[in-house]
Structures are given as C-alpha cells and as structure tokens.
Amino acid sequence: MIRFALTLVFFGVLSLVVGSLVSGDDYFDWGVTGGLFALAVAGECARFWLKRSRAKKRQSSGI
Template identity: 85%
Template sequence: MRIALTLLFFGVLSLFVGALVSGEDYFDWGVAGGLFALAVAGEGVRFWLKRSRAKKRQSSGI
C-alpha cells in the first residue's frame, strides 16, 4: 500500500513538473517520464535493501 501511494505521489508530481517545463507548446513527456522512472527505481532499490536486510537478520540468528 505504501509503495502505491508513493508512486501515485511521484506520478502526480512528475506530471506537474512536466507541465511546468513544457510551456505552452507541448507537454514534455521526456521530463515527466524520466522523473517517474527515477521514482520507480528509487522505490525498487528501497524495497531491495529492505528485503536484503531482512534476510541478513534472519540468517544470522540461525
């Protein structure tokens, strides 16, 4: 649930920044998509680190 809310927040934020950067001509999908890709990558790294730390704690107790 937390990851969905985080990605929703960063999705809206990236769309807002894409609209601000584009001006009046066109919507800058490159900027918006790049920012959202960074958010997804960051959440993926956070999830991976959390999972690897949990495995490390579990294996050290045995």
Template identity: 75%
Template sequence: MRFALTLAFFAGLSFAVGLLMSGEEFCDWGVAGGLFALAVAGESLRFWLKRSRAKNRQSSEI
C-alpha cells in the same frame, strides 16, 4: 501499500513538473517520464534493500 502510495505521489509530482516545463505543448513527457523513472528506480532500490536486510536478519537468528 506504502510502495504504491509513494509511486502514485511521484507520478502526480512528475506530471505536474512536466506540465510546468512544457511551454506551449500540453506536457513535456520526456521530463515527466524521466523523473518518474528515477522515482521508480529509487523506490525499488529502497524496497530491495529493506527486504534483503530483513532476510539477512532472519537467516542469522536460526
């Protein structure tokens, strides 16, 4: 749930920055997409690290 909520927050934030950076266009999709891609990569890395640490902790107790 937290993963989806965080990505939704960053999607909105990326879109807002894209709107602010757009100038005369509606939205600068390159900026918005790039920021969202960074957010997805960061959150995915955080999720993977958290999961791998939990897996290591579980296997060491056996």
C-alpha cells in the same frame, strides 16, 4: 505495499505537474515526466530491495 503504491502515485502526479510546468505553451514534455517517474520507481525499488536484503540477513539459521 500500500506505502509503495502511495509513493508511486504521489511521484506520478508530481512528475506530471513538473512536466506540464516545464513544457510551456507548445506541448507536454513527456521526456521530463517519464524520466522523473523512472527515477522515482528506481528509488522505490532500491529501497524495497535494501529493506528485503537487510531482513534476510537478520534471519537466524535456527538449529
């Protein structure tokens, strides 16, 4: 769970930096920042779900 939180913090900061670089002088581009962070969250959730489903398949029924 710590890896999950650290990854989201890293991608959150990265998306904020990219959003500020893309925005230029006018305003902060929240659309780009939010979109990048949403992709990071979706990727991490998919990774967590795949890892969990693989672990369930390995469980034995144990008679």
